[in-house]
Amino acid sequence: xxxxxxxxxxxxxxxxxxxxxxxxxxxxxxxxxxxxxxxxxxxxxxxxxxxxxxxxxxxxxxxxxxxxxxxxxxxxxxxxxxxxxxxxxxxxxxxxx
Amino acid sequence: xxxxxxxxxxxxxxxxxxxxxxxxxxxxxxxxxxxxxxxxxxxxxxxxxxxxxxxxxxxxxxxxxxxxxxxxxxxxxxxxxxxxxxxxxxxxxxxxx
Amino acid sequence: xxxxxxxxxxxxxxxxxxxxxxxxxxxxxxxxxxxxxxxxxxxxxxxxxxxxxxxxxxxxxxxxxxxxxxxxxxxxxxxxxxxxxxxxxxxxxxxxxxxxxxxxxxxxxxxxxxxxxxx
Amino acid sequence: xxxxxxxxxxxxxxxxxxxxxxxxxxxxxxxxxxxxxxxxxxxxxxxxxxxxxxxxxxxxxxxxxxxxxxxxxxxxxxxxxxxxxxxxxxxxxxxxxxxxxxxxxxxxxxxxxxxxxxx
Amino acid sequence: xxxxxxxxxxxxxxxxxxxxxxxxxxxxxxxxxxxxxxxxxxxxxxxxxxxxxxxxxxxxxxxxxxxxxxxxxxxxxxxxxxxxxxxxxxxxxxxxxxxxxxxxxxxxxxxxxxxxxxxx
Amino acid sequence: xxxxxxxxxxxxxxxxxxxxxxxxxxxxxxxxxxxxxxxxxxxxxxxxxxxxxxxxxxxxxxxxxxxxxxxxxxxxxxxxxxxxxxxxxxxxxxxxxxxxxxxxxxxxxxxxxxxxxxxx
Numbered sequence: 087x088x089x090x091x092x093x094x095x096x097x098x099x100x101x102x103x104x105x106x107x108x109x110x111x112x113x114x115x116x117x118x119x120x121x122x123x124x125x126x127x128x129x130x131x132x133x134x135x136x137x138x139x140x141x142x143x144x145x146x147x148x149x150x151x152x153x154x155x156x157x158x159x160x161x162x163x164x165x166x167x168x169x170x171x172x173x174x175x176x177x178x179x180x181x182x183x
Numbered sequence: 184x185x186x187x188x189x190x191x192x193x194x195x196x197x198x199x200x201x202x203x204x205x206x207x208x209x210x211x212x213x214x215x216x217x218x219x220x221x222x223x224x225x226x227x228x229x230x231x232x233x234x235x236x237x238x239x240x241x242x243x244x245x246x247x248x249x250x251x252x253x254x255x256x257x258x259x260x261x262x263x264x265x266x267x268x269x270x271x272x273x274x275x276x277x278x279x280x
Numbered sequence: 281x282x283x284x285x286x287x288x289x290x291x292x293x294x295x296x297x298x299x300x301x302x303x304x305x306x307x308x309x310x311x312x313x314x315x316x317x318x319x320x321x322x323x324x325x326x327x328x329x330x331x332x333x334x335x336x337x338x339x340x341x342x343x344x345x346x347x348x349x350x351x352x353x354x355x356x357x358x359x360x361x362x363x364x365x366x367x368x369x370x371x372x373x374x375x376x377x378x379x380x381x382x383x384x385x386x387x388x389x390x391x392x393x394x395x396x397x398x399x
Numbered sequence: 400x401x402x403x404x405x406x407x408x409x410x411x412x413x414x415x416x417x418x419x420x421x422x423x424x425x426x427x428x429x430x431x432x433x434x435x436x437x438x439x440x441x442x443x444x445x446x447x448x449x450x451x452x453x454x455x456x457x458x459x460x461x462x463x464x465x466x467x468x469x470x471x472x473x474x475x476x477x478x479x480x481x482x483x484x485x486x487x488x489x490x491x492x493x494x495x496x497x498x499x500x501x502x503x504x505x506x507x508x509x510x511x512x513x514x515x516x517x518x
Numbered sequence: 519x520x521x522x523x524x525x526x527x528x529x530x531x532x533x534x535x536x537x538x539x540x541x542x543x544x545x546x547x548x549x550x551x552x553x554x555x556x557x558x559x560x561x562x563x564x565x566x567x568x569x570x571x572x573x574x575x576x577x578x579x580x581x582x583x584x585x586x587x588x589x590x591x592x593x594x595x596x597x598x599x600x601x602x603x604x605x606x607x608x609x610x611x612x613x614x615x616x617x618x619x620x621x622x623x624x625x626x627x628x629x630x631x632x633x634x635x636x637x638x
Numbered sequence: 639x640x641x642x643x644x645x646x647x648x649x650x651x652x653x654x655x656x657x658x659x660x661x662x663x664x665x666x667x668x669x670x671x672x673x674x675x676x677x678x679x680x681x682x683x684x685x686x687x688x689x690x691x692x693x694x695x696x697x698x699x700x701x702x703x704x705x706x707x708x709x710x711x712x713x714x715x716x717x718x719x720x721x722x723x724x725x726x727x728x729x730x731x732x733x734x735x736x737x738x739x740x741x742x743x744x745x746x747x748x749x750x751x752x753x754x755x756x757x758x
Contacts, residue, residue: 087630092418092518094651094682096725099194103561106601107626118414119654122685127727148421148695152653154688154702166695167425174512175400175431180635181515183407183529184750189299189399191531191562193605200681203721204746215295216534219565224607245302245575249533251568251582263575264306271393272281272312277755278396280288280649286756290409292483293441293536298577321660322412322441328485338577341485360663364411364656366447366460366490381667389642389673394754399535405636412656417697440540457697479543483536500547508522508553513634518655 088177092118095130104182105137115144115165115173124150126157134159146170185274189215192227201279202234212241212262212270221247223254231256243267282313284391286384288398290322291340292333297326300397301343308351315391316354317344318384321398324357324365329373341373348375356383401432403510405503407517409441410459411452416445419516420462427470434510435473436463437503440517443476443484448492460492467494475502523554525632528563532582533573538566539581541638546584549591556595556632557588558625559617563638564602567613586614599625643674645752648683652702653693658686659701661758666704669711676715676752677708678745679737683758684722687733706734719745 089108095101101123108114114137116123123130124145137143138161147164150156158164165173186205192198198220205211211234213220220227221242234240235258244261247253255261262270285304289296304314319326331341347353355376357367362378369378388394404423408415423433438445450460466472474495476486481497488497507513526545530537548555559567566585573580588596596617603609603619610619620628629635646665650657668675679687686705693700708716716737723729723739730739740748749755 087632092415092516092654094654094685097196097651097682099561106622107629109626109630112630118418119651119682122651122682122726125727129725129727149653152691152693152696152698152700153651153685154690154692156690167421168429170422171426171429171431174402174426174514178633178635179512179514180629180632181517181637183515183517183637184752189296189397189534191534191565194531194562196681203742204749206746206750209750215299216531216562219531219562219606222607226605226607246533249571249573249576249578249580250531250565251570251572253570264302265310267303268307268310268312271283271307271395275753275755276393276395277749277752278398278757280396280398280757290441290444290484295534295576295578302577320664321657322409325409325444325484330485330487330490332482332485332487334479334482337579360453361660363451363453365409365444366449366451368449368451371449371485371490381664382671384664385668385671385673388644388668388754388756389640389671394756396756398757414654414696414698421697439544440537456699480540500544501551503544504548504551504553507524507548507634507636508520508551513636515636517637 087112088115088173088179090115090117090181091120092183094119095123100182108141110140113142113144113173113177117146117149121145121149121153121155124158124162125155126159131159144173184209185212185270185276187212187214187278188217191216192220197279205238207237210239210241210270210274212267214243214246218242218246218250218252221255221259222252223256228256241270281392282315283307284315284387284394285317286394286396287317287319287323287326288321288396290325291331294399296397296399297340304347304353314351314353316356316387318387319357320361322365324362324367327355327357327372327376328367330371345373345375400511401434402426403434403506403513404436405513405515406436406438406442406445407440407515409444410450413518415516415518416459423466423472433470433472435475435506437506438476439480441484443481443486446474446476446491446495447486449490464492464494521554522633523631524548524634525629526557527635527637528557528559528566529561529637531562531565533576533578537638542581542584545593546591549593555593557593558597560599561602564598564606564608567615569612569614582614597625641674642753643751644668644754645749646677647755647757648677648679648686649681649757651682651685653696653698657758662701662704665713666711669713675713677713678717680719681722684718684726684728687735689732689734702734717745
């Protein structure tokens, strides 16, 4: 099951909540303001890295570019809208709002 | 200066942010979903009690009643909409959203 | 005291419209003047007369209209914010009007307090 | 794959409308079927033809209308949510329609995926 | 017949926003379609079930009783997240309905089984 | 003449919501009224000033450059909250405009001096 997160981790606790329910192997995709979670050197780096040990992590490139986030955490894969569609094709979805 | 907070402290970090800027003596009023902050026995009790040492704390009674919050922290004063108006008359306002 | 209100959220979706209304009512009851309610962001949707809530629910636009009629409170929607959200004078409730952000500046200048409601 | 979209936020105010549109476009480009976009909560405001954004900005309602015209995507607004926010068929963009939550249930049943955008 | 597993996730406190109320309206309609419906309450969503809500002074219609009546609409699977409940200093006795309390891992598995998940 | 001290508090990340953009539109109009305007960036609001924003692929107009040009509208008092900046791993070099970094206590005193405070 694909989980998507669209809120900044600084302003919302959805990331922590979602991670609590995430099953091993299920992909996590950050979109909209959610992409700040994978910015390098911020205070969520350790949390994201620990999730990455068990779950693939994606971020929507158009949203990273729009926010000027050039440096992202190692291991995070970027996708465009078509890559987002591919993930939805491969997995059932759980869009956290 | 009267500070108002209308967000649940569980879902938003506005309470912590507001407290960082709060000047001693300035009143803090919780409205709408913000009133959960003064519910007795939740995990914000210690934070609210520490603020209360330097700042008067109010909560809007209609919002407490609407949410079924019967037990609130000691020292928190409840006001109705007219009491809210009185606070606005006495102080300039800073409505955190 | 003379009060201006800035309302930044749409009706029903957030409690902001309700709290702003209850606050305005209480201020008037206590003898204060509520000069204007300025609608910004999704707040402009408060002014549509096309809203048609269930019979047993409050009619938020009509409440603002009555506040204008009974107490002279100006109900003003920002033109740029209104255009983005499909609000124009043809569908606005009696007693409300479209205006610019300059008017909000005037409201902030001429009132003793400017109180914001939103999300 | 056959996809239903649930859109829970109003246009311009949140990015949800934009992301939903870009996602729908990409799905169609990849040969998938986008069956319907169901508008709920403030999402119903996406369907007003009265919106009039600045010339150099996107026109969100027209984009949905074109998606209907060019790719047969149904643009459907929940009636109860629409009534609360002043949306009715007189002011809805070509290619959109009012319907009930039963239709959303049908969409959830008949599609391989139901993807939600909101806030 | 194609029966889908549909999960409604209630995440917001009542009255501050309309999401929980309009979510409830959606659940009531979907209940008539004989799908496999589940409702979970996570985060501030658990507050929607708090007893003794009296909304008369805020001028908004209350709806906690409708949650309590979901069984009459054959919506029987109501689950509450244990951590969310405890963080808010609440117990099942504080709620209007006899929901089942689940651990994070159980809720995670329940989510994963679903065909459709809608957050309110 | 009645000159008021008006503070705009930018609190949201750009693009996810319209608040920062419509807040900026408000600041530009108010700048013409010769009031005593101040703009502070707190929390995710500091992201509004991030360099290298390129919104072409999300289809939304960017506006970081307009913040950089606020000086041309005689809006000179721009302050950034130090803690918000550091939490996000940012420094002044990452921002499009030469704002002044303030400590919490300084920002708290600045807020208290204001006649009108508007959060965006």
